[in-house]
Amino acid sequence: MPFKKLHADIKEVLQNLEITTPTDFQKTSIPVIKSGTSVYCTAPKDEGKTTTLILTTMHKLKCEEVGNIPRALVLVENNDKALDLYQSFLKYTKQTSLRVYVANEKEHIDLLKSEIFEGVDILIATPQLIAKLLMTYGVNLSELKIFNIDDAEFLSQTNAYNAVLSITQSISKCQYVLYSEKRNPNLKRLESYFMEYANVISV
Incomplete structure (x- = not known):
């Protein structure tokens, strides 16, 4: 079972949340993501993709803070999704x-920079905001x-696509x-950039 091979702190959290049974997508995807390879994960809504993202990110970082600069980055479509x-x-x-x-687009860029500088393990933002932070x-x-x-x-939005390419x-x-x-075709095109040799998981 994928959950049983996750970090002990994650298993405790899942137990407290009474999450015991992985979805079909989680059974297939978690072991592959844990292996360290790059992965395209495709599955219908409500198959637990976002939960998988959270759990595998926590596992990758061993559930502990280290240093001051981000070790995990999560990009989302817009500010509301980042906050959620x-x-x-x-x-x-x-x-x-x-x-x-979370780098909130409604905050001044200088505030975001100073707060990130204080120490972050997991950073959530839109591609455009991360690209702006990198430039400054x-x-x-x-x-x-x-x-x-x-x-x-x-x-599929050109601005977001180009921002991701500049970040990578x-x-x-x-x-x-x-x-x-x-x-979709735009995601497949990324094989020419940073998704070369990536595994594909489809449920």
Whole structure:
């Protein structure tokens, strides 16, 4: 069972939340993501993609804070989704020392930069905001271990797609995991960039 091979702190959280049975998607995807390979994860709505993203990110970071710069990045379509995902993360991480931070587009960029500088393990934001932070030296991605994109269909938007490409150009080595309901042509095109040799999981 995928849940049984996750970090002990995660298993405790799942037990407290009374989550005992993985979905078919989670049974298939969690072991592959844990292996460290880059993955396209495609599954219908309500198959537990976002929960999988949270659990595998926590596992990758061993449920503990380390250093000051982000080791996990999660990109989402818009600010509302970033705020929602932040709340979802907190439900699972509040018993750990992991520091989850959402870069809120409604805040001034200088405030975001100073708060990120104080220390972040998991950073959630839109691609456009991360690209802006990189351009202004507001975030350091040199220690990134896992790069997630939730509901990645939004990369059909040119601005978001180009922002993702510019972000990945500044990353030397990282695991990439893209979650979507379908692997549309834009997502397939990423094989020419940072998703080369990526596994494909489809449920």
